[in-house]
Amino acid sequence: MHKEITIFNETILPGKSKTINMQIGKLHTMTDLHIPIIVERSKKEGPVVLLTAGLHGDEINGTEIVRELIVKKINKPKRGTIICIPVINIFGFVNQTREFPDGRDLNRIFPGSKTGSLASQFAYYILKEIIPHIDYAIDFHAGGAQRFNAPQIRIVPNNAELKTLSDVFGAPFTLYSNNISGSFRSSCDKMNVKMLLFEGGKSVDINNGVTKEAVEGTKRFLTHFDMLKNKHEISNPHQTIYIESSDWIRANFSGMFHGLKQIGSYVTKGELLAKISDPFGKVSHKLKAPHAGYLINVNDAPIVYQGDAVFHISTKLENDEEGIKNEV
Secondary structure, three states: OOOOEEEOOEEEOOOOEEEEEEOOOEOOOOOEOOEEEEEEEOOOOOOEEEEEEOOOOOOHHHHHHHHHHHHOOOOOOOOOEEEEEOOOOHHHHHHOOOOOOOOOOHHHOOOOOOOOOHHHHHHHHHHHHOHHHOOEEEEEEEEOOOEEEEEEEEEOOOOHHHHHHHHHHOOOEEEEOOOOOOOHHHHHHHOOOEEEEEEEEEOOOOOHHHHHHHHHHHHHHHHHOOOOOOOOOOOOOOOOEEEEEEEEEEOOOOEEEEEOOOOOOEEOOOOEEEEEEOOOOOOEEEEEOOOOEEEEEEEOOOEEOOOOEEEEEEEEEHHHOOOOOOOO
């Protein structure tokens, strides 16, 4: 039992709630920027779950997910503790940019340094002040550069507990994905925090369908630990499709991009995915699927250049299952 939790010298006892304002830096105008850390504790003992978003400041859909969890009071646990950080990279959120003002990607700089760059200092204090209290975490992300991700969970392979939690969450897809050096997920794993990484939607955008998938999955996740209060209804999970490997399909020409396939759909080898045309109505190039698979990311950009990633497609499903081939 975590009898007391102390974050940035503020102690939260069981049964109490507190919003802690994390302040590491200022704007160049000397304006303070506070990052609210919202702590809700039950009087009953139980796990500590962290729900985070906004490691990349332009991934607003993740922030919307955590906001909804707070508004609907899903973050008030039946037992244990739920800590929400809707926006970690507050600088990027203000400017609707992925990186910190120093140009660094916060999700590639963990575990950080007390005396390093601004992003490095943020990473350091998150790990020092918050993560030692955490048992489980869900980190919410979105696709970048106008590439729309189907709602999906990402976990490291060969981890039975994470696979169980992914089944419980019940997203349409789960991708096996190794930890990336310098990432938040990698550092949490080294500190024995069990994390699900959620991906859905695209940057600088809010998609209601993606938000609903994430909120419903989080409710199922919390129910698994008997942390969700009885007043909240639970929906049935998807029979998540586990993807062992995947690949990018790239534009074969530059031009105006006309995608023809829906996110999450299953396509066969040679199936027409998109057309790329010139703006003058003279040329139109076909882009076909190089093999069968599920489309788990689709480029929403109206203009593409030759070599741009335009579709992310599965190449191998778990146990070589040819799949449940209905559209998600």
